[in-house]
Amino acid sequence: MKKDNKIIVAISADERAxxxxxxxxxxxxxxxxxxxxxxxxxxxxPHDYDLQNSYFVFATxxxxxxxxxxxxxxxxxxxxxxxxxxxxxKLYPEYEWLCQPYYPSDFTR
Numbered sequence: 001m002k003k004d005n006k007i008i009v010a011i012s013a014d015e016r017a018x019x020x021x022x023x024x025x026x027x028x029x030x031x032x033x034x035x036x037x038x039x040x041x042x043x044x045x046p047h048d049y050d051l052q053n054s055y056f057v058f059a060t061x062x063x064x065x066x067x068x069x070x071x072x073x074x075x076x077x078x079x080x081x082x083x084x085x086x087x088x089x090k091l092y093p094e095y096e097w098l099c100q101p102y103y104p105s106d107f108t109r
Contacts, residue, residue: 006100007078008085017104018087019060024107025085026058046070046086056083064088064095071095 010021023038032038042058043049049057051073064071075098078084091101 004100005079005081006098007074008083009091009099009101010085010087011089011091011101012087012104013089015060015087021102021104021107022058022060022085022087025102029083029085031056031058031083046074051077054082056085058083058085060087062086062088064092 008025010018010025012018012021019039019042022042023032023035026032026038026041027035031041041056042060044059044061046057046059046062047067047070048059051057051070054077057074057077074084074086078098091099
């Protein structure tokens with residue numbers, strides 16, 4: 001999986017579907033070998049990470065409009081090459097340019 005310097009966003013209204021997509025992305029990026037391993041490094045929100053010292057952020061739930069400061073920090077981390085994978089219910093138009101979206105249909109085989 002090639003990582004552009006963008007925030008990778010798993011978009012689904014169902015939180016369990018978002019978590020499953022994030023686990024698959026983590027495995028594809030090489031951060032984990034199995035689904036169980038991927039589940040161990042996922043947190044609930046980006047606020048659960050120390051964003052100053054993190055080498056990656058994998059979070060199942062975030063609203064990009066919720067905290068402009070956190071969104072800016074995630075964006076700057078992504079442009080620096082740090083893996084940022086978050087789950088959102090909806091991707092707002094003003095954030096489409098800085099995100100690489102994934103939908104549940106992208107993972108059906």
